[in-house]
Amino acid sequence: MTRDRVAPTAADGRVDLLGLTRAEIAAALTAAGEPEKGAKMRASQLWHWIYYRGATDFAVMTTLAKDMRERLADHFSVGRPLASRDLKSSDGTRKWLLKFADGEEAECVHIPEDDRGALCVSSQVGCTLTCKFCHTGTMKLVRNLNAGEIVGQVMLARDHLEEWPSPKDGRMLSNIVMMGMGEPLYNFDTVAKALKIVMDNEGIAISKRRITLSTAGVVPMIRRCGEELGVNLAISLHAVRDDIRDQIVPLNRKYPIAELLRACAEYPGLSNARRITFEYVMLKGVNDTPADAKELVRLLQGIPAKVNLIPFNPWPDAPYECSTDETIRKFSDIVFNAGYSSPVRTPRGRDIMAACGQLKSASVKRSKADILREQAAKEAAAAALPV
Numbered sequence: 001m002t003r004d005r006v007a008p009t010a011a012d013g014r015v016d017l018l019g020l021t022r023a024e025i026a027a028a029l030t031a032a033g034e035p036e037k038g039a040k041m042r043a044s045q046l047w048h049w050i051y052y053r054g055a056t057d058f059a060v061m062t063t064l065a066k067d068m069r070e071r072l073a074d075h076f077s078v079g080r081p082l083a084s085r086d087l088k089s090s091d092g093t094r095k096w097l098l099k100f101a102d103g104e105e106a107e108c109v110h111i112p113e114d115d116r117g118a119l120c121v122s123s124q125v126g127c128t129l130t131c132k133f134c135h136t137g138t139m140k141l142v143r144n145l146n147a148g149e150i151v152g153q154v155m156l157a158r159d160h161l162e163e164w165p166s167p168k169d170g171r172m173l174s175n176i177v178m179m180g181m182g183e184p185l186y187n188f189d190t191v192a193k194a195l196k197i198v199m200d201n202e203g204i205a206i207s208k209r210r211i212t213l214s215t216a217g218v219v220p221m222i223r224r225c226g227e228e229l230g231v232n233l234a235i236s237l238h239a240v241r242d243d244i245r246d247q248i249v250p251l252n253r254k255y256p257i258a259e260l261l262r263a264c265a266e267y268p269g270l271s272n273a274r275r276i277t278f279e280y281v282m283l284k285g286v287n288d289t290p291a292d293a294k295e296l297v298r299l300l301q302g303i304p305a306k307v308n309l310i311p312f313n314p315w316p317d318a319p320y321e322c323s324t325d326e327t328i329r330k331f332s333d334i335v336f337n338a339g340y341s342s343p344v345r346t347p348r349g350r351d352i353m354a355a356c357g358q359l360k361s362a363s364v365k366r367s368k369a370d371i372l373r374e375q376a377a378k379e380a381a382a383a384a385l386p387v
Helices: 022-031 036-052 066-075 147-161 184-199 219-228 242-248 257-265 290-299 325-337 368-384
Strands: 082-088 094-099 105-112 117-120 175-178 211-215 232-236 276-282 305-311
Touching: 022 036, 082 147, 094 147, 105 147, 117 147, 147 184, 175 184, 184 211, 184 219, 211 219, 219 232, 219 257, 232 257, 276 325, 290 325, 305 325
Parallel strands: 117 175, 175 211, 211 232, 232 276, 276 305
Antiparallel strands: 082 094, 094 105, 105 117
């Protein structure tokens, strides 16, 4: 299993504690000169202030002695992603464009309801999957996010929602959906580390039953997800025939529908009380016929499941159109009458490009040659300046 390296976050050389486990915090304290005997206790105290109270300033951590707080500030920081853009939809949905320490960007979205709310969290900058109906899929993969950057999305949303200390009830950030930019199962070790921090009862304390991880179908990792995290699973299915899914979800060429559904049927903890959600985007003339709906019912036989029908959310130059309301209704009725819950997801945040499938940052993958050319151009420009 890979682990995030404890590394300086800025030119001042301080280590960012956000995204570290208790053991890693204790190790960092020891490396900074704290006696090993007390490092474990100090790590627990820091955990409380960072993840339960949301503190970013060591000066407010009053259960620690003043000289300890000063030493901590010399060696460590508690970071947040920078919200370089904060957009709010007419329906209350909120989208943050986040800039990380290296300048790369990703987006996260808060979707409020009357008495709760879900945060859609990204796991990568860009994506490798190139799903044809997804705006993020038009980006190349820039890099995986680290645990601090994933947890940092939750922390930043809590900051903006003013939900510190962590409330027990009435949370406006009550649920996490790993449905933002990227394929979570292609960054699983780091995503698992981040979600374990989010689920920890002495900190943010969001239950695994309120966390959903969505995958396009990285079959070998599905069982690990269930065994190690036990969170809810959502499958981006979107087609019932391999020839169509090969085109709109190219990962299907590696893990076809039958193989994917076999992994779903074996998902640890699966029951009628804990069903798998199958996401199905409605594309006009592509996957939306009554025959498609009947085949979907046949495929799901024996799997405790529900189906989320997602009206296609357009983006500039998108190659598809959304199915008509009548077509979606007929499709839903067929699935529902077969015994599966099949709600039609109400699009949220379309006016700020925050709806399902619309997330995309300006980050682009640059080759080493690109970077060297940029550096050479800067050096040439600097050499041309008058002395």
